[in-house]
Amino acid sequence: MIFCVCPSLGMRTEDPWYDALASGWGDQDAPPAAPHSADRRGKSGELRDAHAAVYLTVQRSAAFQQVRRRYRRFVLPATAAFLVWYLAYVVTATVAPDLMARPVVGVFNVAMAAGLAQFASTFLLTWAYVRHARLRRDKLALELRWETQDMARVRTAGGGRSAAQASHDAQASAASSAGPAVSRDGGSRNSPRAGARTNAPAARTAWEGTP
Amino acid sequence: MSGDHQTLTLLLFSAVIAVTLGITSWASRRRHGSPEEFYAGGRLFSPMENGFAIAGDYMSAASFLGISGLIALFGYDGMLYAVGFLVAWLVVLFLVAELVRNCGRFTLADVVTARMRERPVRIASGISSVTVSVLYLVAQMVGAGSLVALLLGGESGQARSWTVIGVGALMVVYVSCGGMRATTWIQIVKAVLLLGGALTLTVLVLMRFGGDLGALLNSAAERSGHGRDFLAPGLRYGGEWTHRLDFISLGLALVLGTAGLPHILSRFYTVPTARAARRSVVWSIGLIGVFYLMTIVLGFGAAALLGSNAVRESDPAGNTAVPLLSLELGGGAHSTGGPVLFAVVAAVAFATILAVVAGITLASSASVAHDLYASFSRRGGRAGGGGLSEVGVARIAAVGVGVAAIGLGLLAQQLNVAFLVGLAFAVAAAANLPVLLYALFWRRFTTRGAVWSVYGGLVPAIALVVLSPVVSGAPGALFPELDFAVFPLENPGVVAIPLGFLAGWLGTVTSREEADDAKHAEAEVRSLTGAGAV
Numbered sequence: 001m002i003f004c005v006c007p008s009l010g011m012r013t014e015d016p017w018y019d020a021l022a023s024g025w026g027d028q029d030a031p032p033a034a035p036h037s038a039d040r041r042g043k044s045g046e047l048r049d050a051h052a053a054v055y056l057t058v059q060r061s062a063a064f065q066q067v068r069r070r071y072r073r074f075v076l077p078a079t080a081a082f083l084v085w086y087l088a089y090v091v092t093a094t095v096a097p098d099l100m101a102r103p104v105v106g107v108f109n110v111a112m113a114a115g116l117a118q119f120a121s122t123f124l125l126t127w128a129y130v131r132h133a134r135l136r137r138d139k140l141a142l143e144l145r146w147e148t149q150d151m152a153r154v155r156t157a158g159g160g161r162s163a164a165q166a167s168h169d170a171q172a173s174a175a176s177s178a179g180p181a182v183s184r185d186g187g188s189r190n191s192p193r194a195g196a197r198t199n200a201p202a203a204r205t206a207w208e209g210t211p
Numbered sequence: 212m213s214g215d216h217q218t219l220t221l222l223l224f225s226a227v228i229a230v231t232l233g234i235t236s237w238a239s240r241r242r243h244g245s246p247e248e249f250y251a252g253g254r255l256f257s258p259m260e261n262g263f264a265i266a267g268d269y270m271s272a273a274s275f276l277g278i279s280g281l282i283a284l285f286g287y288d289g290m291l292y293a294v295g296f297l298v299a300w301l302v303v304l305f306l307v308a309e310l311v312r313n314c315g316r317f318t319l320a321d322v323v324t325a326r327m328r329e330r331p332v333r334i335a336s337g338i339s340s341v342t343v344s345v346l347y348l349v350a351q352m353v354g355a356g357s358l359v360a361l362l363l364g365g366e367s368g369q370a371r372s373w374t375v376i377g378v379g380a381l382m383v384v385y386v387s388c389g390g391m392r393a394t395t396w397i398q399i400v401k402a403v404l405l406l407g408g409a410l411t412l413t414v415l416v417l418m419r420f421g422g423d424l425g426a427l428l429n430s431a432a433e434r435s436g437h438g439r440d441f442l443a444p445g446l447r448y449g450g451e452w453t454h455r456l457d458f459i460s461l462g463l464a465l466v467l468g469t470a471g472l473p474h475i476l477s478r479f480y481t482v483p484t485a486r487a488a489r490r491s492v493v494w495s496i497g498l499i500g501v502f503y504l505m506t507i508v509l510g511f512g513a514a515a516l517l518g519s520n521a522v523r524e525s526d527p528a529g530n531t532a533v534p535l536l537s538l539e540l541g542g543g544a545h546s547t548g549g550p551v552l553f554a555v556v557a558a559v560a561f562a563t564i565l566a567v568v569a570g571i572t573l574a575s576s577a578s579v580a581h582d583l584y585a586s587f588s589r590r591g592g593r594a595g596g597g598g599l600s601e602v603g604v605a606r607i608a609a610v611g612v613g614v615a616a617i618g619l620g621l622l623a624q625q626l627n628v629a630f631l632v633g634l635a636f637a638v639a640a641a642a643n644l645p646v647l648l649y650a651l652f653w654r655r656f657t658t659r660g661a662v663w664s665v666y667g668g669l670v671p672a673i674a675l676v677v678l679s680p681v682v683s684g685a686p687g688a689l690f691p692e693l694d695f696a697v698f699p700l701e702n703p704g705v706v707a708i709p710l711g712f713l714a715g716w717l718g719t720v721t722s723r724e725e726a727d728d729a730k731h732a733e734a735e736v737r738s739l740t741g742a743g744a745v
Contacts (some may be wrong), residue, residue: 026215052729058742059732067739070679075305083466083530086298090462093291093444093453100287111443119500124497125301130489131311138486141740148742150358 049153058148067140074132082125090113215269216550217363223558228381231397231565235385238393249602249744250577251480252391252559254745258487260399261389262494265478267398268570269296269469269495270405270502272354273562273632278503279536280363280529282510283522285442285547286431290459290512293503304472304492310738312488316745318574319643320582325737326730330586332646335665337582339642343408344575345616345636348568350631352378352620354530355562355564361531362557368624375504375620375718382568385615387606389661395481396571401566406502408559412533412552415540416512427508431515436455441514448605453699454721461633464704468636471643474574485741509533516540534560568616578739581607596607626711630681633702634672641668641707651738653719655726660719667714668707674702 058064093100093111100111236513247253256264274296281289284732299607315322355378356371363370386395396730428442436440448458469475479488513522513532516539525531534556538544541552563744582606599607645664675698676682684696700706737743 050732054364055431055733055736058736058740063739064736068735071739074640079302079305082301084263084297086294086466087459087462089294090291090459094285094448094458097443097449101445107425107439107442108434109439112428113216114506115290117288122298122301122496123500126304126493129304130493133486133489143738144736145742148736152743189655204454 220554231403235389235393238389249390258490261491263402264398265495266498267402279510280532283513283532284529285447299469309485340578347635379617385569386609409505431511434518460702460705464637467640471639474570576609637704641711645711659722663718664715668711672707
């Protein structure tokens with residue numbers, strides 16, 4: 001997988017999200033046609049429990065709840081708003097064409113204005129969503145990603161350990177991570193935590209030098 | 212239409228074929244035979260590349276020629292399509308793109324089965340994905356046949372048949388030899404060509420009117436024969452209540468269907484991360500939005516410069532409005548510029564068709580090989596019990612899908628299949644979107660809910676179309692001599708989409724199976740953070 005599709009157009013290697021790729025799916029999942037559990041189930045229930053514990057712990061962590069809340073608080077009202085606005089437009093156009101035919105300026109009528117406003121609102125909402133995701137979600141989500149994968153790796157490394165213990169570790173780790181990750185949002189966005197950053201060293205070096 | 216002009220058109224068509232085959236052979240030389248490579252092009256496209264490819268996948272000849280033709284004939288009502296096709300992308304951006312990228316691998320079924328018993332769900336969503344793809348593919352093939360026949364000036368049935376066979380053969384070659392990598396580059400090249408062509412024509416139209424949109428609209432209204440009514444809704448979807456309700460149904464299907472189209476969903480797996488998927492959707496919204504704005508100008512421009520009647524005489528459905536407009540903008544049929552511009556636009560339309568059918572063929576071969584074949588043949592172990600790799604099966608599936616599409620395309624070529632595109636969107640919205648949204652957002656969602664919601668959307672959508680006036684009981688129907696049309700609408704969206712959501716809810720609340728909290732936690736964490744993503 002380490003080859004570039006189009007060097008001429010340039011991958012943006014300074015983007016931290018591109019590091020993420022190398023943290024393979026391969027190390028925790030079955031081969032292509034047997035996705036997810038099939039393989040794991042056969043091997044050991046313990047491992048699977050530990051794996052589940054990691055995700056349950058992360059899901060309950062404050063940092064994750066924060067990411068989810070922020071995502072849903074933007075997306076659900078915005079979706080409702082544009083769907084209502086679009087349906088209102090279509091229904092008005094089909095049910096009340098006379099209203100839509102009223103002139104606004106010169107030859108431009110309400111229908112034209114509403115149609116162009118649909119284009120404008122689509123572009124505007126796109127911009128707002130991207131901005132919201134970039135400023136309010138991306139950093140937190142990326143940190144959670146490294147943490148989760150780290151916990152999962154600890155789980156595989158300690159293969160024989162009991163699920164309970166892995167779960168305990170996971171809880172401790174999530175607890176420690178939730179604090180700073182949440183407080184960061186409050187304004188102090190300096191000092192990226194060493195823990196989150198050193199998670200995928202192999203991955204990162206593999207990427208260095210790719211165009 | 213002179214012989215020279217036909218020669219030039221054929222020359223440009225050959226150039227398009229040569230370039231696309233060149234891309235295919237270039238891409239196939241670098242192939243590794245892995246599913247990652249075949250279905251997802253190695254997952255290393257940049258957001259901009261993928262954004263162009265998404266736009267190239269989505270902007271079909273139906274939108275380039277069809278929407279501007281509708282505007283040239285019916286004025287404002289054609290514009291409603293353009294709005295629906297664009298607004299749909301907000302659903303994709305907000306609810307689908309990033310989450311699907313984070314927790315899926317190659318197909319829609321991958322996202323859903325992450326949480327539940329795999330086999331029944333995979334089979335159900337495989338069936339619905341293949342259904343959507345085949346409906347869309349047949350519509351595109353038939354459209355290609357009549358379009359190329361029109362553009363080349365030959366109305367003969369043979370030209371149409373050979374076009375359908377030729378387009379089918381080309382798309383099979385692209386997909387089975389080049390996989391996702393070839394398909395993506397073909398779509399990128401096509402998107403650039405299409406946007407370039409549309410931009411050139413738009414600038415020429417605006418120059419004719421000195422950049423004055425008001426003057427453009429005024430003369431469009433004048434020459435349409437409808438006066439000011441041309442600039443307001445109601446010319447096409449006015450009148451009877453069933454027509455109006457039909458349009459609302461279509462509007463609903465357009466806006467919700469895009470997020471369930473398998474060939475669109477599979478495009479998000481070609482970029483490395485969810486954030487890259489988001490950025491590629493932003494690129495594609497920009498490109499598609501600008502494209503539809505230009506389409507609107509071209510449609511009104513055709514009405515203003517040619518008059519609606521001239522457009523209708525050439526093709527009652529209006530599909531030749533833009534080619535005729537290009538002839539006019541270039542200086543008329545007897546100048547040098549006119550035929551050249553006409554030939555260029557025809558070649559762009561041809562490239563558009565090829566790129567779109569390739570994308571759909573790839574998505575349906577992925578559904579057949581990765582979902583259906585894997586579910587039916589596997590009992591533990593790697594893909595494909597019979598010694599065939601999954602990618603081998605996918606390549607064969609592409610041939611099978613191609614043959615089926617050619618066959619159906621040939622059978623349907625004398626029929627009016629314009630409703631098939633609307634139907635494909637309606638099935639995608641009724642069968643694919645509910646299961647996807649439930650799986651991503653509803654904690655309690657169960658296996659039974661997933662299976663019910665797929666079939667609960669798919670079966671009513673198909674059944675309602677069979678019972679609708681497009682199949683029987685109307686002059687333009689598939690079987691005009693029979694009459695079993697009990698459902699009055701041509702598009703089943705307004706009934707089938709709520710049924711799909713309802714069935715998913717009902718299946719979930721009636722199932723005895725408890726939702727697996729651990730699996731839900733995993734799916735949710737992965738979808739929002741990207742942990743463990745491929």
